[in-house]
Amino acid sequence: MNTNSNSYTIIYASVMVVIVAFLLAFVSSALKPTQDKNVELDKKKQILAALNIRDLQDANAIESKYAEVIVADMIINAKGDTVNAGAEKDQAGFKVENKEITAENLPIYICNVEGATKYVVPMSGRGLWGGLWGYMAINDDCSTVYGAYFSHESETAGLGSPIAEQKFQDQFKDKQIFADTAATQVALTIVKKGQVKNPEYEVDGLTGATLTTKGAAAMVTDGLQQYIGFFNANK
Amino acid sequence: MSKLFSKENREVFANPLNLDNPVTVQVLGICSALAVTAQLEPALVMGLSVTVITAFANVIISLLRKTVPNRIRIIVQLVVVATLVTLVSQILKAFAYDVSVQLSVYVGLIITNCILMGRLEAFAMQNGPWESFLDGVGSGLGYAWILVAVGFVRELFGAGTLLGMRIIPESMYVENGGWYVNNGMMTMPAMAMILVGCIIWAHRAYNDRKASKQ
Numbered sequence: 001m002n003t004n005s006n007s008y009t010i011i012y013a014s015v016m017v018v019i020v021a022f023l024l025a026f027v028s029s030a031l032k033p034t035q036d037k038n039v040e041l042d043k044k045k046q047i048l049a050a051l052n053i054r055d056l057q058d059a060n061a062i063e064s065k066y067a068e069v070i071v072a073d074m075i076i077n078a079k080g081d082t083v084n085a086g087a088e089k090d091q092a093g094f095k096v097e098n099k100e101i102t103a104e105n106l107p108i109y110i111c112n113v114e115g116a117t118k119y120v121v122p123m124s125g126r127g128l129w130g131g132l133w134g135y136m137a138i139n140d141d142c143s144t145v146y147g148a149y150f151s152h153e154s155e156t157a158g159l160g161s162p163i164a165e166q167k168f169q170d171q172f173k174d175k176q177i178f179a180d181t182a183a184t185q186v187a188l189t190i191v192k193k194g195q196v197k198n199p200e201y202e203v204d205g206l207t208g209a210t211l212t213t214k215g216a217a218a219m220v221t222d223g224l225q226q227y228i229g230f231f232n233a234n235k
Numbered sequence: 236m237s238k239l240f241s242k243e244n245r246e247v248f249a250n251p252l253n254l255d256n257p258v259t260v261q262v263l264g265i266c267s268a269l270a271v272t273a274q275l276e277p278a279l280v281m282g283l284s285v286t287v288i289t290a291f292a293n294v295i296i297s298l299l300r301k302t303v304p305n306r307i308r309i310i311v312q313l314v315v316v317a318t319l320v321t322l323v324s325q326i327l328k329a330f331a332y333d334v335s336v337q338l339s340v341y342v343g344l345i346i347t348n349c350i351l352m353g354r355l356e357a358f359a360m361q362n363g364p365w366e367s368f369l370d371g372v373g374s375g376l377g378y379a380w381i382l383v384a385v386g387f388v389r390e391l392f393g394a395g396t397l398l399g400m401r402i403i404p405e406s407m408y409v410e411n412g413g414w415y416v417n418n419g420m421m422t423m424p425a426m427a428m429i430l431v432g433c434i435i436w437a438h439r440a441y442n443d444r445k446a447s448k449q
Contacts, residue, residue, distance in 0.1 A: 009304040016311065020318050027322055031329040038332035157273040158394050158422045208419055 043094070049149040050120050050135035051113055052173075054166065066090075071110040071117075078103040080229035098124040098133055106226055111137070118146050119230075123223025128211040130154040132163065132219055136172070142231035143183065148172035150216065160212030168206065176201045177224055183232060186224040190217040239365060248369040251377035254442060257350045258381040259435045264350040268382055269427040271341055275398050278386030280334070281341050282379025288323065289351055290371035292316050296359040297367035303360075312355040313346075320346050350378055385430045393421030 002008060041059055044066040048056060051069060056062045066089070073086040073093035083104070086092030093107030101107065101122070109120040117140040124133040130153030137146040151164045162168050172188075179187035179201055187201040190213055196202045205213035257263045264285075271277045295315050296303075303311050324342045327335035335342075345351070354374050359367040390396055395403035395417055407413035420426045 003302065003304050004306065009307055012302070012304050013307055013310070016314060020314055024318065024321055027325050031325050034329040035325075035332075038328065042332060042336070156422070157271070157277060158390070159273075208422065 040090070040094075044090075046149050046151065047109060047120055047135050049169075050137045050147050051111060051118060052137070052147040053113075069111050069113055071112050074108050074110060076106050076108055076227075076230055078106065078226060078229050080231075080233035096122075098122060101226075103226065106230075108227065108230065113146075116140065119234075121223065121227050123219050125215050125219025125222070127152055127155045127163075127215040128160055128209070129156070132212075132215055134219065134223075136220070136224065138177070138231075140234075142235050143177050145172045145175045145177065145188070152212070155212050156209065160206060160209040162206055163209075163212060163216055171203045175203065177231070183235075184228070186221050186228070188224060189221050244366060244369055247366055248373040251370070251373040252380070253377075253438075256377045256381065256438065257353070257374050258378055258431065259438045261350075261353065262435075263353050264348050264378050265428075265431065267341075267344050267348055268378075268385060268431060269424040270344065272382055272386040272389055272427050273393065273422050274390045275383065275386040277341065278382040279379075281344075282375070282382045284323070284341065284345055285348055285350065285378055286372055286375025288316070288319055288345055289354055289375045290368050292319055292351060293354055293359040293367035293371035294364045295319075296355045297362060297364040300360050308360065309352070309356070312352060316351050316355070317346050350374055381431070381434060384434060385427055388430055389421045389427060392418045393426075 003012075041062055045056060045062050048054075048062065048065060048069065053065060053069065056065060070089050073089055073091070074082055075084040075086060075093050075096065076082055084092040086094075093109060096105060096107040101124070107122055111118045111120055119138045119140070119142070120135050121138065122133070122135050124131060126132060132150065132152050132155075134148060134150035136148045138144070139146050148169045150169060152161065155161045155163060175188055177183075177186055177188045179185075179198070187198075188203075189201070190203045190205045191197075192210070192213065193205045193207050196204055205217070251257055255261065258265065258268055267281065267285075271281045292312075292315055296312055299311070299315075320342060324335065327342075354371060358370045362370070387397065390398075391402060395401060395408075395415075403415060405411055407415040409416055
């Protein structure tokens with residue numbers, strides 16, 4: 001057979017494309033439920049990490065710990081009013097993607113860690129190469145940080161990527177969110193490494209990753225600023 | 236069985252590890268060698284992924300080689316590689332989510348790796364599936380060991396760690412009263428280029444000497 005004729009080439013290309021398209025479509029739809037489950041599990045793991053509950057690997061352990069610690073995944077608005085009480089723990093605020101967060105659609109997780117109430121808020125921003133996101137757990141006084149978790153899409157390995165490491169995240173523990181008692185402007189931020197002037201609300205940045213540090217600082221400050229109505233109402 | 240591991244086949248497998256190394260001799264796959272070697276772990280994972288994908292793409296193209304129309308052969312190769320990479324990435328997302336998060340951008344980088352297209356075009360289009368499989372594994376491993384070597388040096392001197400574990404003790408650093416400072420240059424891609432250059436130099440000097448002795 002002449003494999004160089006026009007008709008053979010066209011038929012070969014068409015058949016190949018159809019086979020590949022069906023194969024990929026089939027695999028994608030067959031694996032979608034498992035993949036979605038993994039994404040949800042990963043989100044729960046991140047929320048728990050913000051509450052300083054790390055090192056859970058097993059899927060069942062994560063699910064049961066999440067069910068135990070999280071009281072509700074509320075949706076609130078910028079004034080602090082409840083939009084959705086989220087009693088089912090993963091149907092309301094949990095379903096809100098980071099890009100869907102607006103002043104009228106703010107997810108907040110009400111948690112109970114060993115008898116003490118904590119609030120976890122999601123945040124997202126931009127680093128040097130791609131997105132940054134994270135969760136911050138706040139004590140029930142609504143002014144000190146209980147724990148933090150951050151991750152990134154594609155920051156430079158070894159420079160910006162330590163934002164996802166516990167060593168960096170642990171620096172946020174016990175920091176003040178506000179500089180004064182008026183609590184109208186979030187003061188908590190990340191500054192260039194070694195230039196911390198106010199250790200109550202400034203955190204050391206990452207060496208050699210100026211833009212990742214700036215992006216993370218904006219994410220933390222702007223992210224918390226959206227919840228100021230809630231913080232003031234629940235002090 | 237003896238035919239499967241004949242002298243020629245062993246050479247097909249071993250040559251890319253040393254004498255015909257894809258990175259140091261054919262100078263392919265340099266871009267990803269710079270991108271993923273700031274730490275040892277991504278270098279290892281990338282090396283393994285490329286090995287697996289090259290081997291299987293080689294086998295598939297080798298099986299198809301007599302039917303592929305000459306004028307669109309590069310496109311056919313590209314489709315096979317892209318399909319394989321997409322399948323692997325989907326399966327990882329479903330069954331090894333943590334690994335897929337770590338690999339994130341690298342999976343896409345595999346498609347553009349010139350070693351893949353180079354081996355498909357130069358070897359699999361002319362040879363049988365078993366030889367092609369050996370060639371793919373050999374080329375992948377030849378690429379992987381260079382990556383691991385570069386990643387080892389860069390992580391050790393750039394961050395003082397290996398696979399995230401601390402090797403250079405904290406107490407030696409200037410901020411803790413010692414004298415040691417991490418080499419910031421090591422974390423830059425430029426340093427990877429210089430390291431690859433050094434490996435090429437050492438590798439050629441060694442092989443030239445061996446060749447002239449014979």
